[in-house]
Amino acid sequence: MPTMCQDNVFVQLICTIQYRVVKENADDAFYELQNPQQQIQAYVFDVVRAIVPRMNLDDLFEQKNDVAKAVLEELEKVMGDYGYSIEHILMVDIIPDAAVRKAMNEINAAQRLQLASVYKGEAEKILLVKKAEAEAEAKYLSGVGIAKQRQAITDGLRENILNFSHSVSGTSAKEVMDLIMVTQYFDTIKELGEGSKNTTVFIPHGPGHVRDISEQIRDGMMQASSSNV
Template identity: 50%
Template sequence: MGCFYSVPNDQVFVVEKCGRDDRIAHPGLLCIPVPGVWAVGGKLSTRVMQLDVEVETKTMDNVFVKLHVSIQYVVQLDKVFEAHYRLQDRDDQIRSYVFDTVRSAVPRQNLDETFESKDDIAKAIKEDLKPIMDNFGYTIVQALVTDVNPDQRVKNAMNEINASKQHRAATQEKAEAEKLLIVKRAQADAEAKYLQGQGIARQRAAIVEGLRESVTDFSHSFAGMEPKDVLDLVLITQYFDTLKELGVQSGKQTIFIPHNPGSLASLAEEIRGGVISNTTDSSRHRLSHEMRNKELI
């Protein structure tokens, strides 16, 4: 009487006859006709399996790191006999090659390069494992370096270095912003001074034109007045106008250079005397002319 087995959908059975491999039983119903002659010699999963390996090694800059490597592999359905009979422990076999590949690649790199070359290390592991495991009936689906874990003290030092770099970068950016602000302020101040200079130039031109007209009109009104005398009088008037303006303004700081108003007073007195003398001479001349006319009559 035979025996019946149910082969799961994710497995294959190795059927042996008299201790030798006979055939592969695929998912479904399996009938063993004569127990003792035929038997199930092994069961293999057809699912993609994963083996996690932790490898500790040292980088070129003498930092001990632990690399976490994940190997994904699957049985080749056309090489089930090789997968079942040729390897006693597939996980140990895979683990040995992972150790060999990692420990030959990482010591040639420093810590930063190890972090940057995780994909290259994983690619090297896959390329080394694929032809070897293919001979044993397994296909390497993927090799991944999931983590590079240095010593905790090294981590702390790296964090401090990164924090220092970030602080330096932030300080530099702040300095650049302040520099730009100062430059913009200087440009604005220069532009303001330029416009102010244009305004002052126009103001002075208008003042000069006004003074010219004042001197001309005053000279015509008072006979015998020299243009210099008229100009001195105008300057005295402007001087007192300036003093008045400084007294009226509030909240402004103005440096007033020490002066000698006595000299201005003397100048004003001379001008006043000149004006009066000129007026008196004109009156005497007019009176003498009138008396001469009367004598002739």
Template identity: 50%
Template sequence: MCFLPQCFTISTSEVGIIERWGKYDRLAKAGCHVVCPPMDLLVGTLSFRVQELNVRVESKTLDNVFLTATVSVQYCILAEKVTEAFYELTNPSQQITAHVYDVMRSQLPTLELDAVFEAKEDLALAVKNALANVMSNYGYSIIQALITDLDPDEKVKAAMNEINSSKRLKFAVAERAEGEKILEVKRAEAEANAKYLSGVGVAKQRKAIVDGLRTSIVNFHDSVEGSSTKDVMDLLLLTQYFDMIRDVGSAGHCKTTFVPTSRTLGDDVRNSLLQANG
């Protein structure tokens, strides 16, 4: 029986495994190759490209909350350990998945839910170191391990959102109360300043009235011979009385004015006017 040589090609970033009579013989690098079956056979190829494996792990945390973590493992074959990668592992993906489960299910139960999100980088590093120590013996290099998703139960997420919302609402209420307090303080300060300025204004007004009356009395006494200060005060009092009568008569809500009268003259008229003004 005659066997014809067979040609095959190996693509770039790949390597072929050639066996002779069932025993490993050599590697076939990228390019064209010839084998003579059944003596030499191409039993398989491996790729040097970076591969990615996504592993979903479900576990519980220290506070008994179940969550699902997605771990993305990026790995490739070591060029110097191609034979180990081909002959020692039947299913490298299954091997990597088992180690990811082991690491994550030993780390997550030691952390509370909030701490898991904060320790994501530490968890990824733990997965990478554990895989690197094991898979390097089988000819695989672990380039990176990333935790791409942490997904608690929907009810847990709703509760976490409610807690966060309550905290923010409490903070908003405190800030609003503080703002109202500042407004009340400023309003009280403004009212105190307004009352102070009003008092100053009234005091100045009364001082001006007193100064004006004093000046009028002095001027009238000096210009009218024989007049006394009492005559001037009576005249001013009479003038104010008539001004009051005019204002009362022009006001729509005033109907009647009672003026005490006396048949005597002199001080009785003055006293009557004082009583009426009072």
């Protein structure tokens, strides 16, 4: 049955009606109405067209059961006098105009796209935060590892100096340190030469330069020790 809502939207309502003849009033049902189906349909149209124009389309979808209940109550009062009992009314479907359905679908699609964009933005935000946290944690662990490595090197050098001083009489800690620095210097030169992916590196080389390097390192260590005191 076609009708119009309060917001000027034409809709088509489809409903099913279950009714039966009351056994005690079978004579009335047979003689009073010539076409009961047409009479029921007319009453349904009358009730629907009285209720639906007072409702918006959204309200109609939400309250379709209330519309069916109002139709049922009206039919029970009217058709009961003719020997009919209205058992049940079901509002099967509400079909708006095609243009309105298209607009409703577009609105729904736009809302879902907007919601999807919000979720996507939140997900990207979480990924960026987690990535930043992971990078910060990696840098922290790298710093801890480097600090432990340097501490281990320092402890090893200290132990080597003490062992060498005890094993070879007449040697001072400075002489042992110079010897270790020379050894490490040549090990570094060797690694630079053996590396397959190393680029050309120009460094000063000679006995005097080795002494200068050891003095610079020793001075740096002494300055660091004095600053910690």
